[in-house]
Amino acid sequence: xxxxxxxxxxxxxxxxxxxxxxxxxxxxxxxxxxxxxxxxxxxxxxxxxxxxxxxxxxxxxxxxxxxxxxxxxxxxxxxxxxxxxxxxxxxxxxxxxxxxxxxxxxxxxxxxxxxxxxxxxxxxxxxxxxxxxxxxxxxxxxxxxxxxxxxxxxxxxxxxxxxxxxxxxxxxxxxxxxxxxxxxxxxxxxxxxxxxxxxxxxxxxxxxxxxxxxxxxxxxxxxxxxxxxxxxxxxxxxxxxxxxxxxxxxxxxxxxxxxxxxxxxxxxxxxxxxxxxxxxxxxxxxxxxxxxxxxxxxxxxxxxxxxxxxxxxxxxxxxxxxxxxxxxxxxxxxxxxxxxxxxxxxxxxxxxxxxxxxxxxxxxxxxxxxxxxxxxxxxxxxxxxxxxxxxxxxxxxxxxxxxxxxxxxxxxxxxxxxxxxxx
Amino acid sequence: xxxxxxxxxxxxxxxxxxxxxxxxxxxxxxxxxxxxxxxxxxxxxxxxxxxxxxxxxxxxxxxxxxxxxxxxxxxxxxxxxxxxxxxxxxxxxxxxxxxxxxxxxxxxxxxxxxxxxxxxxxxxxxxxxxxxxxxxxxxxxxxxxxxxxxxxxxxxxxxxxxxxxxx
Numbered sequence: 001x002x003x004x005x006x007x008x009x010x011x012x013x014x015x016x017x018x019x020x021x022x023x024x025x026x027x028x029x030x031x032x033x034x035x036x037x038x039x040x041x042x043x044x045x046x047x048x049x050x051x052x053x054x055x056x057x058x059x060x061x062x063x064x065x066x067x068x069x070x071x072x073x074x075x076x077x078x079x080x081x082x083x084x085x086x087x088x089x090x091x092x093x094x095x096x097x098x099x100x101x102x103x104x105x106x107x108x109x110x111x112x113x114x115x116x117x118x119x120x121x122x123x124x125x126x127x128x129x130x131x132x133x134x135x136x137x138x139x140x141x142x143x144x145x146x147x148x149x150x151x152x153x154x155x156x157x158x159x160x161x162x163x164x165x166x167x168x169x170x171x172x173x174x175x176x177x178x179x180x181x182x183x184x185x186x187x188x189x190x191x192x193x194x195x196x197x198x199x200x201x202x203x204x205x206x207x208x209x210x211x212x213x214x215x216x217x218x219x220x221x222x223x224x225x226x227x228x229x230x231x232x233x234x235x236x237x238x239x240x241x242x243x244x245x246x247x248x249x250x251x252x253x254x255x256x257x258x259x260x261x262x263x264x265x266x267x268x269x270x271x272x273x274x275x276x277x278x279x280x281x282x283x284x285x286x287x288x289x290x291x292x293x294x295x296x297x298x299x300x301x302x303x304x305x306x307x308x309x310x311x312x313x314x315x316x317x318x319x320x321x322x323x324x325x326x327x328x329x330x331x332x333x334x335x336x337x338x339x340x341x342x343x344x345x346x347x348x349x350x351x352x353x354x355x356x357x358x359x360x361x362x363x364x365x366x367x368x369x370x371x372x373x374x375x376x377x378x379x380x381x382x383x384x385x386x387x388x389x390x391x392x393x394x395x396x397x398x399x400x401x402x403x404x405x406x407x408x409x410x411x412x413x414x415x416x417x418x419x420x421x422x423x
Numbered sequence: 424x425x426x427x428x429x430x431x432x433x434x435x436x437x438x439x440x441x442x443x444x445x446x447x448x449x450x451x452x453x454x455x456x457x458x459x460x461x462x463x464x465x466x467x468x469x470x471x472x473x474x475x476x477x478x479x480x481x482x483x484x485x486x487x488x489x490x491x492x493x494x495x496x497x498x499x500x501x502x503x504x505x506x507x508x509x510x511x512x513x514x515x516x517x518x519x520x521x522x523x524x525x526x527x528x529x530x531x532x533x534x535x536x537x538x539x540x541x542x543x544x545x546x547x548x549x550x551x552x553x554x555x556x557x558x559x560x561x562x563x564x565x566x567x568x569x570x571x572x573x574x575x576x577x578x579x580x581x582x583x584x585x586x587x588x589x590x
Contacts, residue, residue, distance in 0.1 A: 027564040044452040045491075052577050056584060081450050129489040129512055143489050145512040146519025149576040154584070158515070158566055192437055193483055197511050226486065228511050281437070368488070369446050389439045389487055391463060395447070 003256030005164050007199050007231055010140040010253055014123045022161045029156050034118050035063050036108050036126025037148075039071035039093070039100065041370065043085035046092045052149055061096050062155035068117055069093050069100040070108035072364045078371035106336025106362040107304040109133045109141070110216070114338050116246015120234045121253055125157050129223050130304045130386055136212065136219035137242055138234035138252060143223075162228050163262035165195040168204035169218075171270030176423045178314060179214030180306050180384060180403035182206065183221045184275040186267050188285025196226035198262055201255075206269055207232060212241040213308035220305045224282040224387055274418055276382075277401035280390040288406055288418045298381040299330040299411035300393075301404045302360075303367040306384035307335025309342050311404040316348035318408035318422045319355040325414030330357040330407075331373045333365030357411075369393045382410045424572075426502055426523070426542040427552075430534045431472055432479045433464060439487030440513055444495035446488070453491070457498030474500025477540055479530055481506065485513025493520045503542055505530045505549055505560070518567045521575035525549065527560035544568075 004012075004021065012019045014030040022028060040046060053061075061067065069089075077083035093100050105111050109131050112118045120138040124131070127144045134141035147157050167186060173179075187194075200222040207218065215232050222230030232238070234252045242250060274288040301307070301315050312334060324330045332352050334340035340362045343349050352359050358373075366373030367385040375381055375397025384407050385392075388399035402410070405419035412422075442463045448456055461468040478496065484506040485492065493516045496504065503523035507530060517524040523544055533551050534540050541550040547560035563571075573579040 027566060029566070041450045042452075043450070056577070056580055079450075085450055127489065129487065143512055145489060145515030146517065146576065147515060148519070150519075150580060153580050158564075160511075160564075192486070196483065196508070226483065226510075369441075370449075387487065389441050391445060392441055395445060395463070 003259035005259050006138070006233065006253035006255045007140050007164065007229065008161065010121060010123050011159065011161060016156065024161055024163050026161045028159050028161060030123065030159050031155050032063070032125045032157060033066060033122040034112065034124040035067045035151050036112055036124055036131065037067060037069045038073060038108055038127050039069055039075065039086050039089045039102070041074050041082045041085050043088040046085065046088035049149065049152065050092050050095070053153060056153050058153045061152055063151065064096060064098065067098045068112060069098050070105055070111050071100070071102045072107045073368055074370035075103040075363050103363065104337055104361040106334070106339070107307065107364055110304055110336045113137055114245050114336055116248050119242060119246065119248055119250035120238065121251030125151065130220050132222050132227065132230040133216055133220040133304050135222070135230035136215040136232050137238055138232060140229055142229045162197065162199040165198045165200045165227070166261040166264045167200060167202050168264065168266050169202065169206035169269060170204050170266065171206055171268040173269060174271070174273065176405070176420045177272060177274060178403040178405055179210060179310070180217055181272060181275045182269040183217050184277055184285050184401060185269055185272050186218070187221050187224050187283050188275070188277070189267050190225045190265060190283070192224065192226060192281060192283045194225040195222065198227055199229045199231060200225060200227035201231045201233070203233065208235065211310055212237060213310035216308060217305055220386060274403060274406050274420065276406065276416065277388055279388055279398045279400065282387045282401060288402065288416065291400065292416050292418055294400070294416040295380055296328055296382050296410050296415055297379040298373060298375060299328055299407045300366050300373055300381055300383035300385065301407050302331070302333030302335065302365045303385040304335055305386040306404055307333060307339065309339050311384060312339065312343045312348050313346070315404040315408040316351040318405050318419055319357065319412065320351050322355055322412050324356045324411045327414050328411050329373070330355070330411040331360060331366060332357050333360045333372060334362040337362050366393055382407050382416055424544045426544060428475045428477045428502070428540060429473070430477055430479050430536055430538045430540050431468065432534065432536040433461065434481050434531050436482040437486055438464070438480060438484050440485055440490050440492035440510070441488060443485060443492040446490060449490055453494035454498050456495040460495035460499055469499060472499050472501065476501055477542070478504045479506070479534055479540070480504060481531060482508050484509050486510035489516070491516055493517045493522055497522050505540070505542065507531060518570055519576045521571050523571055525560045527558050529558050533558055
């Protein structure tokens with residue numbers, strides 16, 4: 001292999017045994033720096049995992065001090081069955097002395113970043129298809145597929161060394177158009193398989209100028225291009241954020257100048273208006289005006305894609321002095337407790353309450369359709385979540401993906417609305 | 424090893440894990456998830472399929488959430504899925520669950536629902552015995568083959584730990 005990507009350098013370090021280089025498509029056994037897990041919703045899995053480890057004779061987990069659990073899906077428990085399952089998971093985690101962030105902490109991959117438990121240059125395997133969100137800080141963040149027992153028992157995981165797709169985003173947004181609009185536009189341009197089975201790197205002057213909140217949004221939505229991990233090269237903005245969140249040691253890996261990307265996409269966002277992904281695909285993206293007027297039953301702001309402070313600030317700005325339409329329920333779920341505390345201190349949460357929004361604790365919320373705003377059959381939702389697959393927020397529901405400003409404007413009007421009129 | 428079974432074809436592209444097994448059944452014991460398998464696409468599928476049958480699918484089968492939707496397929500006794508391509512997380516979930524994910528571009532043109540299909544898990548050759556046509560599937564990496572042949576993650580780890588203890 002000629003030049004190496006920063007992600008590949010991270011892989012060489014974590015390969016067991018460590019390697020000097022890696023080949024694209026090679027299946028590597030690696031030891032992650034961090035293993036991210038959740039307080040699960042399936043009790044049978046918890047019991048089986050405990051029994052399997054016992055049967056294998058594993059008493060001390062090799063990665064124990066580097067395993068972190070977060071209760072984010074269906075938390076607090078919405079049903080008796082899930083409450084019972086979460087109890088079994090808590091007992092399992094406690095029995096192995098695994099550090100656990102329980103309900104209200106937020107979405108796992110945001111919590112791990114904010115707590116400084118993952119840092120630039122690290123490799124984390126974490127449960128959740130949106131774990132690549134953490135790549136916004138310049139690390140290798142991959143979602144756990146099969147292999148959970150192996151990680152618990154022997155601390156190893158198999159990764160196929162990915163090719164890398166480069167998405168260079170250029171241009172300055174029109175006033176009132178948001179980072180999430182740009183992210184939706186990029187997803188529409190690349191398509192649901194635009195970075196299929198590859199890593200995706202976001203770069204270019206637009207990304208360089210983005211806040212960390214919006215970089216998390218871009219990294220998050222790499223998953224919806226079929227990418228196995230997302231990456232943004234750390235710069236001063238990253239390191240400033242990282243230093244405020246943990247102030248620990250980190251390593252910034254650089255991509256070699258002669259590294260050959262699998263493909264390079266240039267996307268100019270300077271002319272776009274607010275964007276919306278229509279049911280049932282996150283890449284079926286159109287200008288909001290094309291579907292403006294569609295009835296809305298539920299508006300939802302949150303998730304690991306758009307549950308950051310920037311997102312809640314935009315929603316509060318639109319809702320300031322206005323009320324949610326009486327036929328609409330607007331639900332707002334911060335991505336983490338840190339975000340919720342900051343939004344409270346800045347008065348955004350009060351603004352949302354005054355507008356008659358439903359404000360919840362920080363978690364995955366309604367996004368995976370488990371609690372906190374499940375759609376009924378025929379319900380139409382406009383939301384800032386990660387993906388709008390058929391039935392995701394509840395069987396028979398229709399999901400439109402948009403920026404928090406578009407969601408807020410639509411909540412006011414009771415129909416999908418362009419937020420530029422609320423500037 | 425040679426597998427032979429009847430085909431159930433789901434030719435749509437981008438069938439996500441929430442369509443394979445709805446998220447609302449995620450909390451059920453894995454064995455009970457079978458009756459909800461593919462419910463969103465064909466509510467009668469679980470009642471019709473027999474142990475040993477195969478699923479044949481289009482591009483990016485099992486994209487989306489990392490939720491263990493493969494439980495519902497394993498519970499029905501389906502030993503293999505042959506697809507144009509797979510969502511990467513679903514693909515590795517299948518391996519951990521000892522379910523063969525056979526990547527075989529062109530498979531949608533080889534068989535129809537109800538046809539018999541033969542899969543050689545040593546050579547990854549896939550054959551329609553009625554037409555005599557064959558396709559070459561992509562070989563799985565050795566570590567994945569070992570895991571599936573052992574019967575999944577736990578038996579694989581048991582053998583590996585025993586081997587490492589001896590050496």
